Amino acid sequence: MVDNKTLQNKAREVISRDDVRRLIGWKRGTFGFEAAPAVIKDPSGADDLIFDATCVNNLASFITLEEKPPVPRGEEPDTRKTAIMVKGCDSRAIVLQLVEKAYERDDVIVLGIPCSGVIDRRKAREMFGDVAGAVEATCEGDKLVCEVGGEKKEVDRKELVMDKCLRCRYPNPVISDELLGDEVEKFADDDFSDVAEFAKKSPADKWAFWDEQFSKCVRCYSCRSVCPMCYCVECVVTNLRPQWTRRSTDISENTAYHLQRAWHLSGRCIECNECERVCPVDIPIMTLNRRMTRDVKELFDYEPGVDVETEPLLASFNPQDPEEFIM
Amino acid sequence: MGDFKFAREKMADVLSGLGEYQVLAPLMTGGVVRFREVEESDVPVGERGRYDNTVVPPKELMFPETETLFRYQLGGTDINVSEPEGDTGRVVIGIRPCDAQAFAIVDRVFGWDYPDPYYQKRRENTTLVGLACDEPCSNCFCPSVGGGPASEEYLDAIMYNLDDTFYLKTITKKGEELARVLSGVLQEAGDAEKKAAEKQAEEATSRIVRSIDTDGIPEKLPSLYGHPFWEQFSDRCLGCGICTYLCPTCHCFDIQDEVEHFDGRRARMWDTCMFKEYSLHASGHNPRPTRKERTRNRISHKYSYFPLNFDVIACVGCGRCINYCPVNIDILDVLEKSREAEVKEEKPA
Amino acid sequence: MSEEFEPNIVAFLCNWCSYAGADLAGTSRMHYLPNVKIIRVMCSGRVNPLFLVNALQQGADGVLISGCHPGDCHYLEGNFFARRRFTLMRNLMEHVGVDPGRVNMSWVSASEGAKFQDVVAEVVEKAKEAGPMDQFRRRQLNW
Known part of the structure; x- marks a missing residue:
């Protein structure tokens, strides 16, 4: 793992460049097991930056999140670059955003960081309870050393990192201008056994499960807002004309919303798990996305966000695509 | 009793x-x-x-x-x-x-x-x-x-x-x-x-470990209206509705008509000032065009506009917005920093 | 139930092949089941999968999307895009527990009136098996 001094020095060097407007990284949060995203605009901000196992946020979202009000008459738009720090999974979002031409390759400077897994705050809460103060956590081999309340605790890495990390195939960024730290080995292959397990349920059980889950949704749209691939300026769920989804929260509209969201991410989900992480009412959103990811892989042999040269899945076709169910 | x-x-x-x-x-x-x-x-x-x-x-x-x-x-x-x-x-x-x-x-x-x-x-x-x-x-x-x-x-x-x-x-x-x-x-x-x-x-x-001294904050926040201080938080705001939907004192709502064939209802549902559609005008103009203005509005409403109008801070310290914010926008941190932020004289344009 | 359940089927037919096929069935006086409510679209590639979700919300028990045979698309490749989309959408619906028999797709050319008749019969049969769609239909009861 990259040490914070190297990271800060690199950040300082990059943000000092004339052609760089802002740099997006992580800094220590105010409490708990999650770091906070940090957007720095001058070299002094670089001193706050860190990278460790608490850096869960996928920062790629922030490239497209920025709202740019119209430039006043007579002024030139600021076209300087955005520098961004990415983990392996985050880098796939950058690739896919480039594939979809969300911005140009020259608009971003990608500082890749090999990652050995990030902490799942829900697991951490089970393990450590409610923790006051920010936690530091570094990976040392198979162990995670967490500094909780001034006390160092060693935990088996597998027990504390997110599920996505346990099946991570891309711990090293797939795209980067500079790599900070040494590459790490990938942990395991993804066999989609969880998807296969869920598929065994009967249709009635499946619906009973989703009925309960979707009913909880308060439609805060945090799953959409946090998603690096949900960057439409106007989202179909908030459009009033036509209004595909009503605003009322009931099982019908909530289901429609979640189907829309999952559908819009089929063949685009890069499995950073952010949607599921941020959900305040713990809806297992990735269970929807992963089914799509598996099908996309099996049916079309396509994996989103690994190659800048590919075409988006649903904006392309193969005349030999499977069509067993078509009459 | x-x-x-x-x-x-x-x-x-x-x-x-x-x-x-x-x-x-x-x-x-x-x-x-x-x-x-x-x-x-x-x-x-x-x-x-x-x-x-x-x-x-x-x-x-x-x-x-x-x-x-x-x-x-x-x-x-x-x-x-x-x-x-x-x-x-x-x-x-x-x-x-x-x-x-x-x-x-x-x-x-x-x-x-x-x-x-x-x-x-x-x-x-x-x-x-x-x-x-x-x-x-x-x-x-x-x-x-x-x-x-x-x-x-x-x-x-x-x-x-x-x-x-x-x-x-x-x-x-x-x-x-x-x-x-x-x-x-x-x-x-x-x-x-x-x-x-x-x-x-x-x-x-x-x-209870965390606390905030609220003295002077309702008067201070309006003076930071155009201050770049807000950007250090709004830069990482995602614009989701967690903080407001989970807030026990947030009370904004939207009203919509829903019609099925010949039956209709007028219903109201939670709305949040963190969505850009909240303040969007029919003309396309948005008086709160970016997350900076929206973040400012949420915090200022709780700790300034509400106390100035109703004499009570619209926050009960339940900690939900801090606990569930995906990007660690911590209202106590915002208020602490607002104390430190220096108010500069606005330069005439 | 004393009366047999008669499902509502919403059919999105492309203007150039399937709609003409349905038209042929009609002018040839072939009887196809009246459960089907046809919406003409310019191409099966125009059908947004959200139409499907919305149809099920509004009272459809099954949906049919029909276009030209692969290679015959009036717009050359619209039906290829539609095929990918609905293959995935059908799996997604299946994943949340919606009967896959509610999501149907077919290739019907302008000369295949008889095929259209068969397709409709099969779609209605599947929807009957699946029963009334009550999972996430907009309910007026809880208003």
Whole structure:
């Protein structure tokens, strides 16, 4: 793992460049097991930056999140670059955003960081309870050393990192201008056994499960807002004309919303798990996305966000695509 | 004011003894704790063990996520309009003092220039039986905003979760009425319970680690209106609705008509100032064009506009917005930094 | 139930092949089941999978999307895009527990009136098996 001094020095060097407007990284949060995203605009901000196992946020979202009000008459738009720090999974979002031409390759400077897994705050809460103060956590081999309340605790890495990390195939960024730290080995292959397990349920059980889950949704749209691939300026769920989804929260509209969201991410989900992480009412959103990811892989042999040269899945076709169910 | 107690295993009797009321309590539903109507087999979470608080605040009991205002039928030349039936008497058991305080704050808005009959009717019909906090969460700061883990001020009765008994103290007439209904189950509490409850409240208060000095903040925030200070937070804001939807005092709503064939309803649903559509004008102009203005609005509304209008800070220190913000925008951190931010003279353009 | 359940089927037919096929069935006086409510679209590639979700919300018990045979698309490749989309959408619906028999797709050319008749019969049969769609239909009861 990259040490914070190297990271800060690199950040300082990059943000000092004339052609760089802002740099997006992580800094220590105010409490708990999650770091906070940090957007720095001058070299002094670089001193706050860190990278460790608490850096869960996928920062790629922030490239497209920025709202740019119209430039006043007579002024030139600021076209300087955005520098961004990415983990392996985050880098796939950058690739896919480039594939979809969300911005140009020259608009971003990608500082890749090999990652050995990030902490799942829900697991951490089970393990450590409610923790006051920010936690530091570094990976040392198979162990995670967490500094909780001034006390160092060693935990088996597998027990504390997110599920996505346990099946991570891309711990090293797939795209980067500079790599900070040494590459790490990938942990395991993804066999989609969880998807296969869920598929065994009967249709009635499946619906009973989703009925309960979707009913909880308060439609805060945090799953959409946090998603690096949900960057439409106007989202179909908030459009009033036509209004595909009503605003009322009931099982019908909530289901429609979640189907829309999952559908819009089929063949685009890069499995950073952010949607599921941020959900305040713990809806297992990735269970929807992963089914799509598996099908996309099996049916079309396509994996989103690994190659800048590919075409988006649903904006392309193969005349030999499977069509067993078509009459 | 009466002091009662009942044994832990009598909780089911207490709930069934309230048969004439609709009873709402924190229940485990679909993996999260929310206030729901108690059916016979349900066990309220507060009874089974310790729970800090619900994720979705009990404001949904007075101000539901989606609420029908009236229904209508179209067709022919007549339009029939009907109002939904109101709720009958309700008892909310296990509400935290902070969330009850939130009702007192929201009352001011829904009882202000245009009284809101839907909200007010529910408030009148509802008896609030609190559950004193025995284990505040690490981001709670209720004492800083006029509350406390066992604050009684806004409750009709309060329960203390002692080791094998519940100590129930009635506070208002509504609470006493409730004790009368339950007279078959309740026993008089003695000094032992009162002492234990006091001790629990003291201990809980001492475990609250975070705090904020609110002096001067309502006056300071407006002076930071155009200040770049907001950007250090809004730069990482995602613009989702977690902080507002989970806030017990946030009370904005949208009103929409929903029509199915010839039947329609006008409904209101939660809305949030963190969405850009919230302030979007029909012309396409948006007076809060970026997240900077939206973040500023949320914080300023709670800690400046509301206190300047209603004399009370619209925050109860429940810690939900801090706990669930995906990007660690910590309202206490924002307020601390707002103290440090220097107000510069605006340069004339 | 004394009366047999008659499902509502919403059919999105492309203007150039399937709609003409349905038209041919009609002018040839072939009887196809009246459960089907046809919406003409310019191309099967125009059908947004959200139409499907919305149809099920509004009271459809099954949906049919029909276009030209692969290679015959009036717009050359619209039906290829539609095929990918609905293959995935059908799996997604199946994943949340919606009967896959509610999501149907077919290739019907302008000369295949008889095929259209068969397709409709099969779609109605599947929807009958699946029963009334009550999972996430907009309910007026809880309003």
